[in-house]
Amino acid sequence: MKHIFLNAVVGLGLALSAGTGGATGLQLVSKIAPLAEAHPPAERDLAAYLFVFFRDEDHAIHFATSTDGYNFTDVNGGEPVVLGKDIAEQKGVRDPHIMRGPDNAFYMSMTDLHIFAQKEGLRSTPWERSKEYGWGNNRGLILMKSYDLIHWTHVEVHPGELFPAYGDIGAAWAPETIFDTKKNKLMVYYTTRVKGGDNHMVYSYANDAFTTLETAPQPLFTYPKPGKSTIDGDITRVGDNYHLFYVAHDTPGGLRHAVSGRINGGFVFDPRKVDPETVPCEAPTVWRRIGTDTYVLMYDVFGAKPNNMGFSETKDFVTYKNLGRFNDPGSPMKATNFTGPKHGAVMPITAAELARLQAYFGARPATR
Numbered sequence: 259m260k261h262i263f264l265n266a267v268v269g270l271g272l273a274l275s276a277g278t279g280g281a282t283g284l285q286l287v288s289k290i291a292p293l294a295e296a297h298p299p300a301e302r303d304l305a306a307y308l309f310v311f312f313r314d315e316d317h318a319i320h321f322a323t324s325t326d327g328y329n330f331t332d333v334n335g336g337e338p339v340v341l342g343k344d345i346a347e348q349k350g351v352r353d354p355h356i357m358r359g360p361d362n363a364f365y366m367s368m369t370d371l372h373i374f375a376q377k378e379g380l381r382s383t384p385w386e387r388s389k390e391y392g393w394g395n396n397r398g399l400i401l402m403k404s405y406d407l408i409h410w411t412h413v414e415v416h417p418g419e420l421f422p423a424y425g426d427i428g429a430a431w432a433p434e435t436i437f438d439t440k441k442n443k444l445m446v447y448y449t450t451r452v453k454g455g456d457n458h459m460v461y462s463y464a465n466d467a468f469t470t471l472e473t474a475p476q477p478l479f480t481y482p483k484p485g486k487s488t489i490d491g492d493i494t495r496v497g498d499n500y501h502l503f504y505v506a507h508d509t510p511g512g513l514r515h516a517v518s519g520r521i522n523g524g525f526v527f528d529p530r531k532v533d534p535e536t537v538p539c540e541a542p543t544v545w546r547r548i549g550t551d552t553y554v555l556m557y558d559v560f561g562a563k564p565n566n567m568g569f570s571e572t573k574d575f576v577t578y579k580n581l582g583r584f585n586d587p588g589s590p591m592k593a594t595n596f597t598g599p600k601h602g603a604v605m606p607i608t609a610a611e612l613a614r615l616q617a618y619f620g621a622r623p624a625t626r
């Protein structure tokens with residue numbers, strides 16, 4: 259595991275850059291301190307949504323916010339809030355996920371991978387390792403933690419180095435984090451494979467500082483058809499059940515749904531495709547509309563040209579209402595100043611947290 263902290267003063271940090279329209283990047287710091295409120299906000303105090311995503315064009319992290327869950331605006335005028343070259347060994351990041359922990363800290367995880375690195379002169383080979391490791395092979399995940407959404411610690415984690423007995427890991431993709439209330443630990447789950455074998459989903463537990471994985475990867479879900487890869491798991495707790503959405507490389511392809519009474523296993527296979535798309539999609543993630551029992555299933559429609567995010571709503575996880583894609587005719591989902599978002603996640607935030615982001619970045623004109 260490689261710690262890549264930038265030295266900075268606690269609470270102040272080292273700004274990446276600044277301009278007259280506000281800061282242009284989040285602040286990467288070596289240490290963070292909790293704010294006064296050490297517990298997550300009550301439902302009544304949630305007032306907005308934060309959407310974190312990346313774009314193929316820059317392999318960097320973007321933030322967008324919304325006060326109604328339908329109209330999203332990039333906080334930085336369409337520019338990244340974190341550059342992949344500043345935090346990743348491969349100088350590019352993908353697949354960001356964000357969640358709020360029981361300590362009221364924010365946990366962000368992502369894939370350390372740049373799929374255009376050779377084209378951009380960042381390496382001499384198409385991938386980090388030889389072709390026996392397959393498409394998009396990489397070694398690292400990136401874990402980040404913040405208490406205020408502005409100052410973040412970050413670390414690069416190599417599961418294969420931490421747990422060499424697990425095998426010769428050929429990829430580490432799309433990490434997500436969820437809090438396991440029974441173990442009182444943060445669970446990080448992600449897609450991996452042995453060399454160039456089938457992709458599958460595993461989980462490990464992280465330390466409280468979110469700087470390493472403490473337990474060896476364990477299988478999260480076993481697809482009943484041998485030789486079929488599964489990727490991009492997303493787990494949401496609803497009542498006493500855990501809902502796992504994932505991508506099956508099967509026929510038909512697309513998104514699948516499995517349910518369990520346990521956070522880290524026991525998910526029951528359901529063969530039904532749940533997305534409405536007629537072109538390929540991936541990266542499912544679920545978020546709830548504030549103050550309602552309506553859940554939004556969001557997914558990366560990479561088969562669309564240009565790529566876009568698609569949305570469906572459900573209350574029972576059986577029937578789904580297709581909301582369409584960002585800015586499609588008739589769709590209520592709008593991206594006001596950005597295009598081409600990929601593989602992201604949405605999290606509710608308070609009015610104070612929204613105001614903090616807006617004040618920090620300032621009124622920046624759209625560049626997309």
